[in-house]
Amino acid sequence: MxxxxxxxxxxxxxxxxxxxxxxxxxxxxxxxxxxxxxxxxxxxxxxxxxxxxxxxxxxxxxxxxxxxxxxxxxxxxxxxxxxxAGILFQDPLLFPHMSVAGNLLFAIPEAVTGRDERRARAEEALAGVGLAGMGGRDPATLSGGQRARVALARVLLSGPRxxxxxxxxxxxxxxxxxxxxxxxxxxxxxxxxxxxxxxxxxxxxxxxxxxxxxxxx
Missing domain, CATH: 3.40.50.300 (P-loop containing nucleotide triphosphate hydrolases)
Structure with a gap:
């Protein structure tokens, strides 16, 4: 033990x-x-x-x-x-039909209510990984490094233990x-x-x- x-x-x-x-x-x-x-x-x-x-x-x-x-x-x-459990794989596995911000909003727990609060959290998470202002981008237009950063931000927003x-x-x-x-x-x-x-x-x-x-x- x-x-x-x-x-x-x-x-x-x-x-x-x-x-x-x-x-x-x-x-x-x-x-x-x-x-x-x-x-x-x-x-x-x-x-x-x-x-x-x-x-x-x-x-x-x-x-x-x-x-x-x-x-x-x-x-x-x-x-x-x-x-x-927050998990990062070899591929970022971003949702292709969502914007970068949409990917992040999807991960925020339902307990966080209010559209403005949820969007503020997504924007703060993007800024935290060096991608401020990129919420409206299509994931397909990002570089491999940028997609990896979005995947990290999404995991952290989910409130992992x-x-x-x-x-x-x-x-x-x-x-x-x-x-x-x-x-x-x-x-x-x-x-x-x-x-x-x-x-x-x-x-x-x-x-x-x-x-x-x-x-x-």
């Missing part, structure tokens, strides 16, 4: 994921608010499957067990929509990759979010700081 089964942060307690009788991932680790735990390994090693278990969308081909605690609450048995990163920098060129890494990790620290990053790129792990776990194929 971890000494760090504390009130704040993400704790993976005896998490084990299997495919058939084969163990893919077995992990007990804590991630404090604002810190990053990096899980490295080649494609097919089970990195994304670990995120799926934490986020609540594990494919039925796999079996998972173990506690997932966020701020002291075990969410392992909850449906995905109540876990409040943790941030799960599934190789979100891998499709950016080298310069944009470094800029986007710095922004994502800075925003996570600013928002006091525990972060779990899965990657095969050692440069991602170096930029993230924090502990690194390597799993084999």
């Amino acid at each position: 971890l000494d760090s089964l504390r009130e704040k942060g993400l704790v993976l307690d005896g998490v084990c994921i299997r495919l058939g009788g084969r163990v893919l991932v077995s992990l007990t680790r804590a991630v404090a608010p604002g810190e990053v735990l990096t899980v490295m390994g080649p494609s097919g090693a089970g990195k994304s499957t670990l995120l799926a278990y934490i986020g609540g969308f594990l494919d039925r081909a796999f079996t998972g067990e173990g506690r997932v605690l966020i701020d002291g609450e075990d969410i392992a048995g909850q449906p995905a929509e109540t876990r409040r 943790m941030l799960l990163l599934d190789e979100p920098f891998s499709k950016l060129d080298q310069e944009l990759r470094q800029q986007t890494r710095e922004l994502v990790f800075a925003k996570a620290r600013e928002s006091r979010l525990p972060v779990l990053l899965v990657t095969h790129d050692p440069a991602d792990a170096k930029a993230a700081g924090g502990d690194v776990i390597t799993i084999e194929a």
